[in-house]
Amino acid sequence: MDQSDEIVLVGCGNMGFALLEGWVGRAGIPAGRIHVIEPAQALRSRAAAVGATVHADAAELPQALRPRAVIIAVKPQVVRSMLCAYRRFGGKAAFVSIAAGVPISTFEATLGETAIIRAMPNMPASIGLGVIAAFANAHTDDGQMAYVNNLLAAVGAVHWLAEEKLVDAATAISGSGPAYLFHFIECLTEAGVAVGLSAETALALAKQTVEGAAALAGTSGFSPAELRHQVTSPNGTTAAALQVLTAEPGLSELMTRAVAAAHRRALDLAVA
Structure with a gap:
């Protein structure tokens, strides 16, 4: 791996750290080649313990640094204000945003004509079993897509979408989906207690x-x-239970309404 294969990870909260662990532990990327920018001392120390090169601010990045990818893993509200610090990598590095709701146009307005990919990993990425929906802009070439695909695949299965607007639709399924399953487990547990377990x-x-x-x-x-x-x-017993789950409003209708609500909220939260 030469210098051009270095990675800049901006933000090392839960999802950023999941990516970091996946790159080092599963993709075999040398931790020292990953530059983590994280203002929070505790999160910075956690990244340093993995072996990453850590910085409190983008100004600390080496001037000679030529990363192959810049991963934006910060809160959507701060994306616009922090992008200028990484403008010097525009046109060279592939920028990958996992900031929910931030459209590619926001990045293009600051970075210009450069490869930008929106990706939405979900919570199981923390154990390498995530689902990642991704969309690349027109400035992303095949080599950059393949490289980013490998980075994302370190934490789960990658699904490339044909249109950017589908990222919000995917968010309502795979992004929010784990919460649906967790709630199902809660409900099934409560039902088990109700019958005597x-x-x-x-x-x-x-x-x-x-x-x-x-x-x-x-x-x-x-x-x-x-x-x-x-x-x-x-x-049988399963048929009796399914009669309840399919009675109006059945589980299918409830899930359709739930996903539609999540989709609407994703659109509402989009940062213009």
């Missing part, structure tokens, strides 16, 4: 059932609908 046993059964079912859905050649039919015996 201890809270500890109900939680264990709920978590392991969701984990196993998700793994089966991900590896099976059958569709989710086909798998559901396989586990549903006529007039």
